[in-house]
Amino acid sequence: MGVGEMGVGQVGRTPPGKLPVLITFMEMAKPPQTPPRPAPGIAQGPVLARNCTLAYYRFLYDTIGERWLWSLRRSMDQDELSRMLADPQVEVHVIHVDGMPAGFVELDWRLLPADGTVAIDYLGLMPWAIGRGLGSWLLDWAVHHVWQRPRVRRLTINTCSFDHPAALPLYLRTGFRRLRQERKFSDDPRWTGVMPPTAGPHIPLAEPPLPTPSPPEMQPTATDAPPRRPIAFRPLAYRP
């Protein structure tokens, strides 16, 4: 199906400080037709991180997501994130290689009672674990794990144009189908200080954001204003 037919939003010139991103929303509306794949010999798990602490979650999310410009969980209210992780309906399953966390899949069961939907909120591998057959196995594991529970009617996942190029074809091969695509502008987290300037090296840095105008009462009058000099923009200091 062509991108235009899928209701991709029309966007014009990219505003300063923003990045254009294409998000693909996908779903699987019937259980997998193939048996679960055996775990690759190098992997242990998945292990459910019960009551996953914020520190452990951020270690996984930040280490995996830095390369791919994952910023949502970094910028959200951290108390809210802690409460979300304490909810037994949000599951973080971690795989290990050589005794070290190698990747995780995050399953969100909160919509199951309402309409039978389960969401894969995140699937990702540590940089050193990519391309070793672990991702397709972890996704296959998650799909079977979800569909063995009663009352599941659909499993959703999404991917964006910042993600690893293997993600979308992998989801299609695993049995997900495209629902819709959405094109939008998102804040470049390297300008807002949410991520270090070295994050997402495959995504060119957005144009510098425009300066935020100060409120009228704070603006200097013509008499006390210093001579105007061009502002040198640098990304805000990164705050983990």
Ligand SMILES: CC(C)(COP(=O)(O)OP(=O)(O)OC[C@H]1O[C@@H](n2cnc3c(N)ncnc32)[C@H](O)[C@@H]1OP(=O)(O)O)[C@@H](O)C(=O)NCCC(=O)NCCS
């Ligand atoms: C996406 C991800 C989970 C895939 O896992 P992986 O272990 O790297 O992938 P696998 O080794 O299992 O290979 C999966 C398939 O992708 C293919 N692939 C690898 N690199 C690819 C690329 N650059 N473009 C397209 N396909 C690619 C492989 O050939 C393989 O195909 P096959 O099953 O027919 O052999 C993993 O790369 C990852 O975590 N990336 C970073 C985080 C991310 O982007 N997550 C997805 C968020 S939606």
